[in-house]
Amino acid sequence: MKIPEVKKVPHRLGLLIASPKAYARQKSLLAGLQWLRANQPLGRVETRDFDPFWLVTRHADVSWIIRQHDLFHNGDRAHSLVPRSSDEMTRALTGGSPHPIRTLVHMDEPDHLKYRRITQYWFTPQRVGLLEHSIRIIARASIDRMAKLGPACDFVRDVAIHYPLRVLMQILGVPEQDAPRMLKLTQELFASEDIDLGHGESGSGDPARHARELFRLLGEFQAYFVPLMERRRASPAQDLASVIANAEVDGKPINHFEAVSYYVIVAAAGHDTTSSSISGGLWALCENEDAFKKLKADAGLIPRFVEEAIRWTTPVHHVMRTATADVELGEQTIVRGDWLMLSLLSANRDEEVFDQPNRFRLDRDASGGVLFGQGVHTCLGQHLARLEIRIFFEELLSRLESVEIAGRPRRSASIFIGGPKTLPLRYRMR
Known part of the structure; x- marks a missing residue:
């Protein structure tokens, strides 16, 4: 048998895929991903x-691949693309584990389901729906803040990063006065690659800096x-912090390390992704006056808008993911132990699924996007995220008369998690 x-x-494309700056600029990266989908949908990056x-x-x-959770593991190697030196440092500091923390996204069965059950009830559509009134109060306060800052603000820094954090703090039971500390920690967790948001010097020539920054931040999370x-x-108390603190796994109390890991993933991942989707959605509306007018005229379109904003x-x-066995895929042989990057950015722009994927369109069904995962690893917080975004835009669009970009928006330089980091706006509100 001939091995392909x-x-x-x-x-050149491999360098783009592994460059934080490429994700900030996106144009060349998206063009490269489009070429790969058409010409080489599965390839090895070296x-x-x-x-x-x-x-x-x-x-x-x-x-x-996302649905084949037995064939492709989350936990065997790093869950996000990290430099070799960062991986080596992480393993040295953890005694061999590739993960500085251990959350649901770092687990495989049977542990994954055991830990997922701890908070699963809190994130069901029915339970999340009970939060609508309290989330709407937070959304209105955020929009009041935007109105007071008018006629101009940096939407990301002044509004978007604060709103989902307040929601998560309320759910967790974190005191309101701790908001500045929580904001600092959650913003820095995924931002060590960006000179404006993280620490250290850009181009320092130190690939292991990512691991050092992460461990420093996790120490601060643990201290809190x-x-x-x-x-x-x-x-x-009647909050999520109490549920996690008093959880049992295999009949024993959850240990400090995994409890802190749980707090980190709830606070940080749920905050950053939601604020980015809100900022990205408003950025798109600023560049699409027709969509803005349609949403203003018909709030019933907002759920569809939410899906498109996320996509x-x-x-x-x-x-x-890491292969647990040899498998044939796309005329290539994936060998047990091989590391695979599933490009969600590319999948959500796939022409085979989304007509005119590089256009923001309200008339598309974007619910087929892959951001929230599928199968056993479907994101626990997806219903909360959708609810937060929907409520925010319902409240915003009822008061926003006009909006335009008033400067140069910028995205964060991050291979893993990122989005708009500045969105200067000029607007009128009532």
């Missing part, structure tokens, strides 16, 4: 600072959440 020759992604990995760009392949967890164990922004750019 390994198809390598052109070196660059100097990273272990080799397969790049998966088509929606059908990404969707299939361990005392909170101990208070909730001593005196439980359009795709704040989670990729996830990584």
